[in-house]
Amino acid sequence: MLLTPDHFLQAFEDIRRTSMTHSTCKLAIFVACLNVDAICSAKMFSALLKKNLIVFQMIPVVGYNDLKSKFSKLDESISNVIMLGCGSMVDMESFLDIDVNSYLDKEYYESMVTPENSTQLDQTKLKLTRKIYIIDGHRPWNLDNLFGSQMINCFDDGTANEELKQERQAYDYLISIESDEEGGEEGEEDNVEVGSVEMGGEEGEEEDNVEVGGVEVGGAEADNEDEGSDSTESFRKRRSSSDLQESIPKKNKTLIRDNERKIEDYYNQGTTVTTSASLQMYTLLSTIGESNVEYLWLSIVGTTSLNANFSGVYEETVPLLKEEVRRLQSNDDAVQNTAKNNAIDTDMGNKADNKSLQIDTEYSLFLLRHWNLYESFFYSNYVNSKLQLYTTEGKKKLKTMFARMGISFTSACKNWHYLNLDLKKRINTIFAKNLPPLGLTDVIHDGFVRNFGFNGSISAGDFVEAVTALLEFDGDLSLDIAKKAREEGKRTNTPPGEMADSFSDGDANSNNPHDKLNKLISQREEQFIRNFWKAYDALSTFELITKGIVIAQLQQKFIFEKGFEIIQKRMIKNLRIFRLVVLKDSFTSNNTITDISMNNFAPSRHSALVGSTGSASSSALNEKDTIDFQTLGSSQKLFQNPLILTKLGNWILEACSEMDGSPLPLVIASLDKDTGTYLVCGLPPKYPNMKGFDEKIDRKQREDKTTVLNTFSLAFQEIANSTGAKARIDSFESSIIEIRKEDLPLFLERLTLSGLV
Template identity: 25%
Template sequence: MVREQSIDSFYARLRESATASSSTTPLLIFPSTSDVDSLCALKIIGHVLESDSVRYACYPVSTFKEIHKFAGPDSCSSPEEPVTILLINWGCHRDLGKVLGLGPCAKVFVVDSHRPIHLHNLSDQNDGVVVLYTRDDEDQADLAYDLRVPVSALANASDLNSDDEGGDDLESDDESESESEGEDDGGEGSQKRRRVSGESEKDPVKLFRKLKKEYYHMGTFHGKPSGCLMYDLSHSLRKNTNDLLWFACVALTDQFVHERLTNERYQAGVMELEQHINSSGNLDAATTVTLKDGTKVLAPDSSKIACEDEPKLMLLQEWNLFDSMLCSSYMATKLKTWSDNGMKKLMLLLARMGFALEDCRQKFQYMNVAIKRKMKDEFEEFLPEYGLTDFYYRGFCLLHGYSSRLSAADVVFGVTALLESFVESDGTCAAKQFGVAYDSLSLSKLEKLEIGMRQAIKVQRAILRQGSSAITKKGSIRSGSKFRWVKLEDSADTKLLGYPQALTKFGYFLMDALKEKGAKMKPLICICYTQERNKVLIVGVCGKPRLGADRGNAFGIAFRDAAEETGTDFFHELFESSWIVLDALAVNSFMIRLTEKLWITRRPPLRGYIRNSRRSEMVREVDLIVPPTENWDKYGTSAHGYSQVVGPPVPIDVDAVHDVLICTPGICTSMLLL
């Protein structure tokens, strides 16, 4: 049984496997360098392992290929010495048996919040991989597993010997079925499609293939943070401490800040952690502390975690109130602070609240105490008039003594900036920088966290500069029927935004700004040069997760397929499938093929009429058609990059809800959808 629903059982198997080896390092831990959640989970599981005297070695990795330096097929397939591997926040969406070349003595344990999980990793037949997959993954996930069967049943029916990486082996069969169905026109075609669909429901093999395809094509999303799962483990083993609880709070905040979970699931996570905070004896004995002026006061000798209403102002404790309001994504997109009108609104808001501009420009730590005390009341009174109705959210902060206050969101911003300070063009991160980010989570190394916070401020300023430029400069954001895309050209800011998390934040900033302008919501693709000018980083953003949504981020499979068709070198080994590194010269070709991939969908054909633009008369009734790219030269290209041949009606799938211009050699027509 490799699908462990119990955290206790998962750890028991991990410890048993590690202690069975006589090696000096019986357990190899490979944490992801892509997010703060992974660092928090590593901190917690490291404490638990050390308390049980389990030896381990840690090797941070940024891509799938990096693990082969330490645990490639040679080490994993060796029958001489058992190998136990723990992957933190990566690996579950790839067939690990195939990627690592596991042998009979190798055992891989996976704690990963990425979803969906590769079915081979969940199968009972796969003894080499153990995935922590709790019941909440299916019952309380952001995306509904509307598959009519449990995911575990689907995994157990999977053939481990099949060459299946994301369900691509199903494409050819689906296309052939679509072609055969399309040979019949009119009502006969519809009847045949219904008949074929009914037959597939009765055939277990066809039903399995259909459900498998739906599972892999539901798009990527995230489950419970790995840091929270590891804290649940420490709590169940009674090894939890106040520091570990703080790491769990930071892990949950990491998903919230980076738009990886719904508001409902975040609130549920906050309530769960708040119960731990209230029951953990958070108030510690006071001790004497000497201040800078020599005054002795009583202060707690350890930290206290508080759950409070936090403003959506980025890095307020490290910044100043004016700049934080000016640059924070929430307020900047609502007020449009990059414009003259938006700046006037901001200045008027501060004046109405009675906040002197001179005080607001001081570092928040030294700001007028009277303003700090009445700040929340003033915000709650005046901000709703400007459309800022959800300015406060329930968050966590760490109180140390009477002067130090650390917000969990600020920690996430600072540590993320440290992680992305030194990243190569292929996404690899120096192990040294990972160590700096790891140390910055400790209260004794706050100076390192402050360096990360200052770097995060630079990144946020770059987001505001480039975001405002893209919004105000006509033609910067290009729009298609399925998505929008923007390419960053500024060489100075690309040095700050040419990293996956930073570019993703930039994408969310643009989506929020476009939403405030009243634009139709569409996924957004952001393209930015890496540190090497001949490479570009491409990130796909689909918007904030919504409760009950039936689809996540669908860019992963489309990115890989489009890059393969360009025939150029690309790197798709990062831990988020919606991130890809590509040759800069291949961007246009990549976007053309990506548009084709995302345009064609598996929906029933929409019917309409073609009108001849010359005679303005009814020509004939047809189904819409989107021919493959190899036929473009034959048929001619339309304004959307697609074409329609004048001839017998041919039913083809297309996703459109507006008039479609169709051009053929010599004749331009328009399609009116019914």
């Protein structure tokens, strides 16, 4: 069922009315645990529920299998299930094995039965004891969720009604044909008797796998015996009998094929994210009159988290967020002015507890307000791709740039907090004058900054980097991260936060490879869940954000060093339709990163292959110049985290787009030697950033950004089926797949020749 903003108020009232209890929990919230946007929406919704004294259960989930397992364990008393950041692309009734008839409100229907009304009741609106609500920006929608279920309720920003008119007509036509064909043959066999009243039940087909925009997910393996990736397979299965096919008039067969083709085209166009889940949540809160600065800040953070992979969504949303900031800030200013007239000492209190939110300058520089000018420039993806810092010439450009700006190297090495105040005031003017000739036209843009009292202030972009780093971090946050990282050097002991050896203890006596693999997967998912709670707590704990910033700096260094190594070793293979990078065991086990200390900086170090101890440049490094990434957690598992692998992939894409200008997508695969599998991620192409050069180019680029779709989700499933490869598609990001090591070569060969990308 589709819920537009006009229905949000009524939907929340229904949730509140059916969730209020003094005895048991009636509301469960499932959250995609590796999604900052979903975590922000969960934080907002949980605060609203607490305010309304509603008991709830929050359940982070890693993927579809985890979601199905935990859903099956819900107590029968749960009346409402909220899904944040997941569920929009899957037929939830089929995937979760839901029999709608088992959730009919028997007491309600028994009370409706009278001698005058003993016939079949109207089924246009069923009275159910449980409903599922989906707030998710992933597209395409599963049309069964949107138009074919009364149990599944999908929150939408209002665009689906306009954009899916043809698809809805096709869907309704196919459903009506199915009903007409099966109605005469099945008769009353599918009806369920409630008291003396018969209610028609929905057909419940139990399948281990379910399709995401045409891709089957949720199964442990995908092999050539699967049904395939046809998005309208459910319709075909329902009309598979020869009797039904013969009963269809020829003129209707053409209409059926045309409508099926419309739905197939919709599912096969590829996957993307079209809206922010946290912004939808804020819309819900605003509808019920609960908007405030705290909720708005969380929605800004969630939306900003989409900027790296879905910049078009962020750019379209920024004007709306600016307008809302001005509206709320003007209200706060009026309240503060009234307070000042009534109390003399209000100013000191406001300064100590200043939690204001304002529109301010944002930089395309990595953590500038928490680092220094040089490292912020050097470790910025945007600057790296534009100046090609992975080359000797690019590094020279960076040094020349500071000289032209009149910023001494000493000043560039100072932490932003201790930078000369006069230089800080002039920095925007200096950037605007000197950076465009180098192609850096988008370093300065509008953003959002939040004050945290005496703790200082932080921009939304920096906040996102800190929260994301906590999602990627496997170590112990109780330690002094920066101090420990520098003191331990190349220590090889197992860090406090690292998982124990997967083959010890309980697995030592097990000879079943399948059990070992399941144990390893379980351990990895447990770590992801722990990371979720770190990130969730950080949204309201500035101390955790501070630690997240330190971790983000070190992880960004690690990614850059690995990116430089990939380019210098020429590990990027340009295939016919995409680029390919395969990270093997020798690459992922190299864990050392260079600590570019400003006191002993040597530009030549960046041209060396980090970790290659046989090279003269690396041997010249001092012990304190390197950091063993094991101090930050499970280093050899680092690229088994989809967030880290995606971040490295985006770094490579941006570098390649500026290097040769060809907008090819990327497939990046990372080996996990313990499980003997590759984590494979498919990323859509990135176009060179031409902002500020030409208004026509800017306009065309904005249009291109909104239409770039990820087709790897379809291609991966098709190739896995055709090759018989043992594959696991379990991530909510459907372009991520785990595939057996020995199956990868054939899988990539077929993908190259398929033409599906």
